[in-house]
Amino acid sequence: MSTIADNKRPLAIIFLTVFIYLLGFGIVIPIMPILSTQMGATALQTGLLLSAYSLMQFIFSPFWGRLSDKYGRRPILLICLGGEVFAYLLFAQARTLEMLFVARLLSGFFGASISTASAYISDITPPQERSRGMALIGAAFGLGFLFGPAIGGLLTVWAEHISTDAFFRTSFSSYWVSGLCLITFLFALKFLKETRDLSKVKQETRNRFQLIAKFFKVPTIGPLILVFFLASLAMSTMEATLVLYMKDKFNWGLKEVSFGFAYIGVMLIVTQGFLVRRLIPKIGEKQVLRLGLISMTLGLGGIAFANSIFAMAITQTLLALGLGLVNPSTLGAISLLADKDEQGTVLGTTQGMSSLGRIIGPAIGGALFGAWSIESPFLLSGSMTLVALFIVFLIFHSIPNAGQKTKTSSTDEAQHA
Structure with a gap:
């Protein structure tokens, strides 16, 4: 069976695809409030505009995953990359609030194919390297999260030297994102190979909610999807209020908070690009998942008790x-447990539930911050991951540990070397 090393080119394309998705997301997020305000948006409309992307991912991640199971990964990824080119062009041309909403909805619609990218990795990686492969997606997320806002800011400054048009300053970066999507599309068109044997495809007729109900009933897979949802919900609850919290408690401005988020991006890159790939062979997916949830719980809950910048740095x-x-350990475990003909469907359902968490989380965090106390969103977030940790303890024996190398496998590798 092939290994990650044997599939460097397709993995590079998938990495680039996910990176471009998140880079575009990171570039437009900081300019979205400015652009929407120029078009007369209220605070509520601006919030809905930010939620539109995640809403479309919740609705359509299972859709793209199911289509990729039926028609293949390659055509779906190409369609969605081409769609992203159009979506960002439309965003750049938007001059009304309605058009801006359409552009973000389309971007979320095509960006929901992240589930197909995950399924592609599951197709080309053997079980013992599945979670390490999924970590590539996380590393791409981290890079996009890190460089998106910075590149967007630089492009905005450049645009100010090109034109004095108010809309051009905020839309200039979208042209660049569209161009990057086009380059990735052309690269994938030439080099991305199909991984599905379409002659053995099973027909799936259930709708999205029936699929959610189906997979939640599957032993181990259902609880792991719930764990993934809780982790996403906890993160989005924290993200929605962290800027306000840092402003009220430490008098931080946008610049300082941007550096803080950049630090998180760097840590995600280090963790998923290096640490996960070293830890899983040593201790396996289940131990990595448990360790990760413990760390998240301490980090999220610790924010509420941090009384200095140094303490905040530790929590972050x-x-x-x-x-x-x-x-990566959750996605890898779910992929290992799922039938090979349902990889796109189950991973799409998982990513859809994660998107649902990103829709609900900001509303919960904002409501608690304003109505209870500034610490309450972070205490709730820590409680969510604590519940997820409890779930993992309950199903710990049934979580696959395919990535852990035994002494026997290590000896075999040494003999083949």
Whole structure:
């Protein structure tokens, strides 16, 4: 069976695809409030605009995953990359709030194919390397999260020297994202190979909610999807209020908070690009998942008790390390447990539930921050991951540990070397 080393080119394309998705997301997020305000949006409309992307991912991640199971990974990824080109062009051309909503909805619709990218990795990686392969997606997330806002800011400054048009300053970066999507599309068109044997495809007729109900009933897979949802919900609850919390408690401004988020991005890259790939062969998926949830719980809950910048740095380190360990080990375990003909469907359902968490989380965090106390969103977030940790303890014996190398496998590798 092939290994990660045997599939460097297709993995590079998938990595680039996910990176471009998150880079575009990171570039437009900081300019979204400015652009929407220029178009007369209220605070509520701006919030809905930010939620539109995640809403479409919740609805359509299972859709793209199911289509990729039926028609193949390659055509779905190409369609969605081409769609992203159009979506960002439309965003750049938007001059009304309605058009801006359409552009973000389309971007979320095509960006929901992240589930197909995950299924592609599951197709080309053997069981013992599955979670390490999934960590590549997390590393791409971290890079996009890190460089997106920074590149967006630089492009905005550049745009100010090109034109004095108010809309051009905020839309200029979208042209660049569209161009990057086009380059990735052309690269994938030439080099991305199909991984599905379409002659053995099973027909799936259930709708999205029936699929959610189906997979939640499957032993171990259902609880792991719930764990993934809780982790996403906890993170989005924290993210929605962290800027306000840092402003009220430490008098931080946008610049300082941006550096803080960049630090989290760096830690995600280090964790998923390096640490996960070293830990899983040593201790396996289940131990990595448990360790990650413990770290996330301490990081999220610790924010509420941090009384200095140094203490906050510790909580953010624990949080980033935990998230970097939880995501690939959970996705890898779900992929290992799922039928090979349902990889796209089950991973799409999982990513859809994660998107649902990103829709609900900001509303919960904002409501608690304003109505209870500034610490309450972080205490709740820590409680969510604590519940997820409890679930993992309950199903611990049934979580696959395919990535852990035994002494026998290590000896075999040495003999083949």
